[in-house]
Amino acid sequence: MTRIEPxxxxxxxxxxxxxxxxQVREATLYVLENVGVRFPSDRALDIFQEHGAMVDKDSxxxxxxxxxxxxxxxxxxxxxxxxxxxxxxxxxxGGGHSYFATDGCGVETIDFETxxxxxxxxxxxxxxxxxxxxxxxxxxFWPMVSAQDxxxxxxxxxxxxxxNNLVKHVQTETVMGEDLAxxxxxxxxxxxxxxxxxxxxxxxxxxxxxxxxxxxxEGIEAAMVFAEAGIPVGFMGMPTMGSTAPxxxxxxxxxxxxxxxxxxxxxxxxxxxxxxxxxxxxSGMDPQSAExxxxxxEKYLCNVAAxxxxxxxxxxxxxxxxxxxxxxxxxxxLGRDSVYTALMCALAGTDITIGLGMLDASTLxxxxxxxxxxxxxxxxxxxxxxxxxxxxxxxxxxIENVGPGGHFLSHKHTRSHLRDIWIPELTHPRxxxxxxxxxxxxxxxxxxxxxxxAEHEPTPLEEAARHEIDTILRNAEADLGR
Amino acid sequence: MSEEMYAxxxxxxxxxxxxxxxxxxxxxxxxxxDPLTCVNEGLTKGIQKVGELFASGxxxxxxxxxxxxxxxxxxxxLEPAMVGDQSREVVGKVVxxxxxxxxxxxxxxxxxxxxxxxxxxxxDIGVDKSAAEFVAAVNENDADIVGASALLTTTMxxxxxxxxxxxxxxxxxxxxxxxxxxxxxxxxxxEVGADGYAEDAISAVDLAFRLIDAPA
Ligand code: B1M
Numbered sequence: 165m166t167r168i169e170p171x172x173x174x175x176x177x178x179x180x181x182x183x184x185x186x187q188v189r190e191a192t193l194y195v196l197e198n199v200g201v202r203f204p205s206d207r208a209l210d211i212f213q214e215h216g217a218m219v220d221k222d223s224x225x226x227x228x229x230x231x232x233x234x235x236x237x238x239x240x241x242x243x244x245x246x247x248x249x250x251x252x253x254x255x256x257x258g259g260g261h262s263y264f265a266t267d268g269c270g271v272e273t274i275d276f277e278t279x280x281x282x283x284x285x286x287x288x289x290x291x292x293x294x295x296x297x298x299x300x301x302x303x304x305f306w307p308m309v310s311a312q313d314x315x316x317x318x319x320x321x322x323x324x325x326x327x328n329n330l331v332k333h334v335q336t337e338t339v340m341g342e343d344l345a346x347x348x349x350x351x352x353x354x355x356x357x358x359x360x361x362x363x364x365x366x367x368x369x370x371x372x373x374x375x376x377x378x379x380x381x382e383g384i385e386a387a388m389v390f391a392e393a394g395i396p397v398g399f400m401g402m403p404t405m406g407s408t409a410p411x412x413x414x415x416x417x418x419x420x421x422x423x424x425x426x427x428x429x430x431x432x433x434x435x436x437x438x439x440x441x442x443x444x445x446x447s448g449m450d451p452q453s454a455e456x457x458x459x460x461x462e463k464y465l466c467n468v469a470a471x472x473x474x475x476x477x478x479x480x481x482x483x484x485x486x487x488x489x490x491x492x493x494x495x496x497x498l499g500r501d502s503v504y505t506a507l508m509c510a511l512a513g514t515d516i517t518i519g520l521g522m523l524d525a526s527t528l529x530x531x532x533x534x535x536x537x538x539x540x541x542x543x544x545x546x547x548x549x550x551x552x553x554x555x556x557x558x559x560x561x562x563i564e565n566v567g568p569g570g571h572f573l574s575h576k577h578t579r580s581h582l583r584d585i586w587i588p589e590l591t592h593p594r595x596x597x598x599x600x601x602x603x604x605x606x607x608x609x610x611x612x613x614x615x616x617x618a619e620h621e622p623t624p625l626e627e628a629a630r631h632e633i634d635t636i637l638r639n640a641e642a643d644l645g646r
Numbered sequence: 647m648s649e650e651m652y653a654x655x656x657x658x659x660x661x662x663x664x665x666x667x668x669x670x671x672x673x674x675x676x677x678x679x680d681p682l683t684c685v686n687e688g689l690t691k692g693i694q695k696v697g698e699l700f701a702s703g704x705x706x707x708x709x710x711x712x713x714x715x716x717x718x719x720x721x722x723x724l725e726p727a728m729v730g731d732q733s734r735e736v737v738g739k740v741v742x743x744x745x746x747x748x749x750x751x752x753x754x755x756x757x758x759x760x761x762x763x764x765x766x767x768x769x770d771i772g773v774d775k776s777a778a779e780f781v782a783a784v785n786e787n788d789a790d791i792v793g794a795s796a797l798l799t800t801t802m803x804x805x806x807x808x809x810x811x812x813x814x815x816x817x818x819x820x821x822x823x824x825x826x827x828x829x830x831x832x833x834x835x836x837e838v839g840a841d842g843y844a845e846d847a848i849s850a851v852d853l854a855f856r857l858i859d860a861p862a
Contacts, residue, residue, distance in 0.1 A: 271799055271829040310799040318799055374749045382747060407752050451706035454756045527828055
């Protein structure tokens with residue numbers, strides 16, 4: 165059965181106080197007005213110019229006064245709905261829940277059968293979509309690895325594999341450029357069926373900005389196509405302290421914030437009211453090898469600050485979690501770091517959050533990792549909920565009833581509430597008729613993964629829709645080559 | 647007197663002071679010192695020391711990069727002043743960049759920096775560079791090696807295009823091609839006809855030495 169159990173945080177974790185939030189906002193607005201952001205797209209530059217921004221066509225740098233930014237951002241909705249292809253999969257983003265998704269878009273896979281490390285392919289995306297469809301931690305899906313067997317059309321085939329194996333909402337982070345974006349919109353329209361895509365976006369998109377202070381031509385041009393089609397678009401700044409950003413968290417946040425908001429402003433100029441969201445993933449680098457590091461306390465703090473900053477613009481926040489620097493599942497390090505990334509994000513109130521199931525800084529798919537992350541997610545879901553201190557939650561009457569001494573084991577109240585206490589499944593498996601638990605947690609995770617893969621049957625995509633998507637893929641191939 | 651100047655140049659590189667290095671180079675010429683000796687006895691010793699400090703974990707990347715920067719500034723003053731057939735000894739000339747459509751900058755920059763620290767002359771042409779731009783840079787700088795970085799599965803195919811473009815320009819026999827970046831593998835490199843693949847910056851340096859048949 166396909167289920168979604170979203171997280172709802174009863175805490176309000178903040179890293180920045182009011183004054184600090186204001187400082188970052190002012191620094192961001194200063195940068196936007198005085199330094200500017202490069203938009204290497206004639207179309208984007210023209211639109212900015214038409215609307216009265218300061219545009220230098222030679223350097224392609226756009227500078228935006230504070231008023232300009234705030235007016236445009238005033239048009240962006242604080243909440244919107246994402247749709248899947250089945251009932252009960254809609255997500256009200258910005259409505260107080262935090263919806264989690266898989267990680268993407270890796271380039272290698274630990275083979276499902278042989279265990280060898282190899283290049284990723286479309287079938288990997290399909291299998292992971294099916295498992296994600298089952299897991300209740302996953303509310304929407306990022307194609308987890310690249311469909312490398314389809315060359316430059318990989319991003320479209322990732323969507324095909326996703327829609328065919330999962331009913332939940334799909335978000336792409338690989339569809340770049342106008343051409344691919346147009347075909348992706350066509351595919352999304354097939355999923356939306358007779359409904360207006362604007363009303364029922366079955367696809368959303370996440371585009372990265374290029375630190376420091378640039379946009380990607382292909383990225384921003386895809387974003388414009390999506391915005392016009394009514395598909396929600398998020399912008400993610402990925403400043404790395406010391407290489408693509410100053411070696412101070414505040415500077416990295418400011419750079420990413422300026423990049424992302426300048427792109428969101430453009431969306432509001434093109435199609436006012438377009439659903440947009442913001443994400444800032446600050447990272448560090450190994451000071452000698454420059455390896456991309458996400459397992460740093462500063463990064464975790466920035467994750468929380470980033471949520472506050474998105475909300476400060478009045479748009480939903482996408483948090484980036486898991487996807488840690490390590491290639492082995494079930495290790496001490498992963499246990500430690502998963503808590504900081506995912507729990508802190510959740511407590512800060514991210515609206516949507518990506519990251520389950522990937523290792524090696526989001527480049528390596530290890531099949532059973534998603535089972536570990538799923539379990540950590542559910543831990544967090546309970547943690548974020550907080551405690552119930554209402555009458556039912558304290559149960560004074562039952563305390564009174566049992567009195568001093570004795571026990572609660574035989575009480576009906578216990579019978580009906582014991583199941584509310586969530587018990588981690590991997591570390592505390594239930595008894596099974598034949599004892600096949602060998603005590604190896606990795607094997608248990610793997611067994612569960614294999615079982616889902618073998619038994620779960622997502623509602624299939626309708627025959628007609630499948631054919632339509634096939635036709636779109638064939639047209640794309642004829643038009644763009646592989 | 648001259649010994650003191652060489653030591654100061656060495657120091658400016660070790661301490662990573664580009665402005666000082668430039669100024670010292672000018673002063674050295676004013677004092678009539680031989681530019682090539684200034685390079686060999688001053689700057690080269692400095693960058694070697696920087697390399698050692700980096701290798702021993704004491705120096706971080708910014709120290710390495712700013713050290714190389716200081717050397718570059720002083721070289722810009724000293725090299726034009728060299729006379730006759732005097733020229734600085736470089737291990738090899740490398741053109742490096744990230745392929746078309748790809749904006750990932752850091753891996754390529756790091757590989758370039760490590761090559762500089764190991765005595766190569768490096769021309770970093772930047773990110774999002776077409777095959778034609780690579781070819782032009784190879785011609786212009788008479789490069790021995792061209793290095794192409796690609797971080798996306800969708801842009802790694804550009805490495806193949808680059809090799810085809812080099813063939814078309816009749817440069818393939820003359821220039822070695824090395825490729826790298828997250829999705830790139832040894833077998834992909836062989837498949838597209840590159841001369842070598844490196845997983846990280848350290849092995850990229852080893853590879854570069856092997857490609858030009860020089861001892862590392
Ligand atoms: C010539 O010889 C050689 C030899 C060795 C060579 C070499 C050349 N080049 C590299 N090497 C080797 O030596 C270096 C040193 O050891 C190493 O270089 P690396 O570059 O690997 O290592 C660096 C020192 C540090 N590593 C990095 O800097 C890259 C880290 C990751 C996280 C990454 C980053 C930071 C970025 N990204 Co990008 N990015 C990812 C990367 C995932 C990852 N963890 O690797 C990857 C590569 N990105 C990806 C994606 C999808 C994208 N990115 C994009 C954008 C960006 C940023 C701009 C935000 C940023 C780059 C900032 C910048 N100015 O460089 C977009 C594309 C933009 C474009 N047109 O290029 C965008 C499409 C996202 C979007 N929706 O917009 C994924 C690729 C998926 C795929 N299908 O291929 C990705 C694996 C992340 C993920 N899991 O999603 C070796 O590879």
